[in-house]
Amino acid sequence: METTLIKNLNTKTDQEVLIKGWVYNMRSSGKISFLIIRDGSALVQVVVVKKEVGEEEFAKIAKLGQETPVIIKGIAKEEPRSVGGYEILASNIEIVSENKSEYPITHKEHGVEFLADNRHLWIRTPKQTAILKIRSEIENSIRSYFQKRDFVLTDAPIITPAACEGTTNLFEIDYHGDKAYLSQSGQLYMEAAAMALGRVYCFGPAFRAEKSKTRRHLLEFWMVEAEMAFMGFEENIKIQEELVYTIIQDVLNNCENELITLKRDIDKLKQISLPFPRLSYSEAVEIIQNSDEEFKNFKWGEDFGAPEETYISNKFTSPVFIHRYPTEIKAFYMKPDPTNDKVVLGADLIAPEGYGEIIGGGERISDLDLLLSRIKEHDLPQESFEWYLDLRRFGSVEHCGFGLGLERTVAWLCGLEHIRETTLFPRMLHKMYP
Amino acid sequence: METTLIKNLNTKTDQEVLIKGWVYNMRSSGKISFLIIRDGSALVQVVVVKKEVGEEEFAKIAKLGQETPVIIKGIAKEEPRSVGGYEILASNIEIVSENKSEYPITHKEHGVEFLADNRHLWIRTPKQTAILKIRSEIENSIRSYFQKRDFVLTDAPIITPAACEGTTNLFEIDYHGDKAYLSQSGQLYMEAAAMALGRVYCFGPAFRAEKSKTRRHLLEFWMVEAEMAFMGFEENIKIQEELVYTIIQDVLNNCENELITLKRDIDKLKQISLPFPRLSYSEAVEIIQNSDEEFKNFKWGEDFGAPEETYISNKFTSPVFIHRYPTEIKAFYMKPDPTNDKVVLGADLIAPEGYGEIIGGGERISDLDLLLSRIKEHDLPQESFEWYLDLRRFGSVEHCGFGLGLERTVAWLCGLEHIRETTLFPRMLHKMYP
Numbered sequence: 001m002e003t004t005l006i007k008n009l010n011t012k013t014d015q016e017v018l019i020k021g022w023v024y025n026m027r028s029s030g031k032i033s034f035l036i037i038r039d040g041s042a043l044v045q046v047v048v049v050k051k052e053v054g055e056e057e058f059a060k061i062a063k064l065g066q067e068t069p070v071i072i073k074g075i076a077k078e079e080p081r082s083v084g085g086y087e088i089l090a091s092n093i094e095i096v097s098e099n100k101s102e103y104p105i106t107h108k109e110h111g112v113e114f115l116a117d118n119r120h121l122w123i124r125t126p127k128q129t130a131i132l133k134i135r136s137e138i139e140n141s142i143r144s145y146f147q148k149r150d151f152v153l154t155d156a157p158i159i160t161p162a163a164c165e166g167t168t169n170l171f172e173i174d175y176h177g178d179k180a181y182l183s184q185s186g187q188l189y190m191e192a193a194a195m196a197l198g199r200v201y202c203f204g205p206a207f208r209a210e211k212s213k214t215r216r217h218l219l220e221f222w223m224v225e226a227e228m229a230f231m232g233f234e235e236n237i238k239i240q241e242e243l244v245y246t247i248i249q250d251v252l253n254n255c256e257n258e259l260i261t262l263k264r265d266i267d268k269l270k271q272i273s274l275p276f277p278r279l280s281y282s283e284a285v286e287i288i289q290n291s292d293e294e295f296k297n298f299k300w301g302e303d304f305g306a307p308e309e310t311y312i313s314n315k316f317t318s319p320v321f322i323h324r325y326p327t328e329i330k331a332f333y334m335k336p337d338p339t340n341d342k343v344v345l346g347a348d349l350i351a352p353e354g355y356g357e358i359i360g361g362g363e364r365i366s367d368l369d370l371l372l373s374r375i376k377e378h379d380l381p382q383e384s385f386e387w388y389l390d391l392r393r394f395g396s397v398e399h400c401g402f403g404l405g406l407e408r409t410v411a412w413l414c415g416l417e418h419i420r421e422t423t424l425f426p427r428m429l430h431k432m433y434p
Numbered sequence: 435m436e437t438t439l440i441k442n443l444n445t446k447t448d449q450e451v452l453i454k455g456w457v458y459n460m461r462s463s464g465k466i467s468f469l470i471i472r473d474g475s476a477l478v479q480v481v482v483v484k485k486e487v488g489e490e491e492f493a494k495i496a497k498l499g500q501e502t503p504v505i506i507k508g509i510a511k512e513e514p515r516s517v518g519g520y521e522i523l524a525s526n527i528e529i530v531s532e533n534k535s536e537y538p539i540t541h542k543e544h545g546v547e548f549l550a551d552n553r554h555l556w557i558r559t560p561k562q563t564a565i566l567k568i569r570s571e572i573e574n575s576i577r578s579y580f581q582k583r584d585f586v587l588t589d590a591p592i593i594t595p596a597a598c599e600g601t602t603n604l605f606e607i608d609y610h611g612d613k614a615y616l617s618q619s620g621q622l623y624m625e626a627a628a629m630a631l632g633r634v635y636c637f638g639p640a641f642r643a644e645k646s647k648t649r650r651h652l653l654e655f656w657m658v659e660a661e662m663a664f665m666g667f668e669e670n671i672k673i674q675e676e677l678v679y680t681i682i683q684d685v686l687n688n689c690e691n692e693l694i695t696l697k698r699d700i701d702k703l704k705q706i707s708l709p710f711p712r713l714s715y716s717e718a719v720e721i722i723q724n725s726d727e728e729f730k731n732f733k734w735g736e737d738f739g740a741p742e743e744t745y746i747s748n749k750f751t752s753p754v755f756i757h758r759y760p761t762e763i764k765a766f767y768m769k770p771d772p773t774n775d776k777v778v779l780g781a782d783l784i785a786p787e788g789y790g791e792i793i794g795g796g797e798r799i800s801d802l803d804l805l806l807s808r809i810k811e812h813d814l815p816q817e818s819f820e821w822y823l824d825l826r827r828f829g830s831v832e833h834c835g836f837g838l839g840l841e842r843t844v845a846w847l848c849g850l851e852h853i854r855e856t857t858l859f860p861r862m863l864h865k866m867y868p
Contacts, residue, residue, distance in 0.1 A: 040631040196563055197563060394555065395456045432609060
């Protein structure tokens with residue numbers, strides 16, 4: 001008999017089904033037991049009646065501990081009052097194995113340290129399962145978006161000889177005697193790939209050896225980075241907002257149960273609309289200076305921190321682009337605005353509700369001499385960038401791109417307090433077990 | 435006017451189009467020039483007639499160097515004799531930028547060292563572009579396969595405290611004072627995820643610090659690893675062969691032009707059929723011992739090397755599973771065959787045509803005591819595996835999984851001599867630039 005996933009029970013109304021899962025919860029009277037079973041796809045209530053399964057069997061079932069694995073045969077019944085709208089009237093329950101001791105994560109509250117140390121078990125709880133499924137949906141949404149638009153997926157290398165923006169926040173590795181670093185961005189490689197393939201993206205892990213402990217940072221995170229040849233600043237912004245909007249719609253359409261499990265305020269996501277508002281950095285600075293907040297003495301030329309970003313994003317219901325940042329505070333490869341070279345044709349996308357920057361992007365310098373002088377100004381070793389400079393020596397064209405941080409996006413769409421719950425096994429300062 | 439990708443010219447027959455790309459090749463007579471333009475999506479011949487564009491313009495165009503970026507307006511014409519079946523009668527050609535010197539990679543033969551050092555430019559050539567597109571197609575095919583079958587994508591961590599199978603071939607990093615390693619497999623983490631979500635997979639980079647230089651190995655490669663709860667050896671094999679078969683069909687259906695560019699013998703891929711042949715290790719040893727090859731003195735208990743794998747795979751047109759290897763030569767977590775504990779319920783999938791192992795997989799030990807004794811036998815530090823042991827203490831069920839190496843699969847389907855061409859910027863011994 002074929003196994004049915006709990007989430008597909010609605011295709012089996014009044015039929016006999018076989019489900020395989022683990023006991024999540026249970027309550028029992030003398031004659032009837034109600035098991036809540038999870039199989040990874042969803043939860044379902046299983047009703048066990050003593051006179052159906054027999055005295056001996058019923059006694060065994062009534063003692064089942066949390067997380068005991070079971071294989072259940074029974075009839076799937078529509079039951080609007082039950083979790084998921086279905087329940088199973090059990091005819092047979094097979095206990096697959098016995099737990100070695102009581103399950104550590106009970107239905108009581110546990111401290112975050114304890115949960116983090118037991119991450120391998122914590123991920124079995126409904127909230128963590130819901131987050132991981134939404135993450136998977138977001139990743140699939142991103143890939144479909146690019147695939148439908150003729151982007152070629154080109155994985156960037158992780159082991160890199162030089163750093164995009166200095167080596168201070170890099171993990172160093174010994175590469176058979178040579179110094180190497182874990183990549184914090186695939187962008188430069190994507191620029192090379194865009195000149196070969198037109199439109200490309202990479203989607204993989206990136207690393208920042210930051211010594212800070214915040215609820216917005218992980219030392220290992222995933223990033224999707226797109227790069228487009230023959231494309232400038234404005235079109236870049238459009239691709240970004242359409243991508244983010246598509247992700248939101250996919251999550252709303254395909255993860256309703258998970259959002260409910262997370263008690264996410266879905267209206268906040270539903271009210272987001274295209275186009276996203278755009279503010280120049282200078283306009284954003286004005287808003288901040290006109291505020292009554294502690295940062296009202298913010299000066300043009302400084303970079304925004306989390307409080308400034310939150311203040312600005314709270315003025316909008318959709319994510320907001322802040323563009324044309326001061327050249328001084330942005331990366332060496334950013335193209336200056338032709339009408340004002342004090343600012344660059346770059347933009348960050350700030351998520352609503354205080355979730356911070358989820359995208360950074362912009363147009364790249366395509367002029368060889370300007371790029372050379374920027375590399376010198378930033379004290380970068382030119383010999384490491386010769387291949388990158390070649391992209392301006394041969395076939396140089398207007399091009400642009402952006403990078404979206406996956407974990408920040410997951411945290412925002414799930415409405416999470418802390419980014420550590422956005423990935424299977426988060427890597428944080430002094431925390432890499434399990 | 436909207437840009438048309440060259441590969442989509444067949445939707446614009448006899449219409450005016452705008453294309454943006456680079457000069458790949460050209461020949462000119464006194465009155466007419468033929469440019470071959472590439473835009474990353476495909477190649478097209480552009481016909482420039484002197485009396486159409488004017489004397490001055492024509493003279494400029496006739497001198498265009500390889501890889502000069504151009505924007506071309508013209509009429510798309512069906513032309514079966516031209517590359518791609520279309521050509522463009524140009525009305526206007528805009529030169530976007532001039533190259534700083536002659537393009538290094540000409541249409542002559544170049545040495546592999548030179549090409550590898552110029553990988554950022556080498557990827558613009560038709561063969562490399564075709565390989566990268568097939569790689570992208572394979573990755574999309576893999577993801578669709580799992581998504582359609584209710585697998586949840588759960589990215590495994592790259593920075594890991596301990597090693598799956600010893601630390602000899604691992605890259606070590608300094609994790610803020612702690613020793614850490616770059617992951618060579620996400621499998622153990624996938625086992626934890628499968629107990630939470632039922633069916634899971636990860637798809638990301640993996641690392642092996644091997645000191646060998648072979649045409650089959652990279653130090654950084656991508657691997658897709660799937661893990662399924664409540665599933666055993668036989669079903670695992672079926673999922674693998676269906677996955678590989680699906681990949682082949684997707685590449686045949688969607689990458690015909692790329693396979694032709696690579697001069698791939700397509701019949702060899704078309705004749706592959708389901709189910710794939712299965713051989714036990716013992717049967718494979720017998721075949722080898724009965725051969726007239728130099729390895730005919732191979733003894734039961736030894737591991738197969740490339741020559742043995744190639745000899746066996748040459749007996750089949752489809753990939754072949756070799757299963758039930760000696761327990762001694764396989765990883766500590768592999769489940770022994772209940773009918774003969776000298777062998778394990780694991781299988782490798784060997785690609786045809788000498789491309790070697792592309793999948794390793796099997797059923798895992800679900801019994802706590804057996805796993806504990808294996809960890810001791812293999813001299814592994816038990817405290818590093820406590821969380822992994824917990825998966826047998828709580829809710830332990832039959833489970834299995836496998837890992838498919840992306841680059842090996844790309845090399846095979848593209849028919850490549852060397853694995854270094856299967857990825858954007860390969861990482862090899864003493865080679866990490868660009």
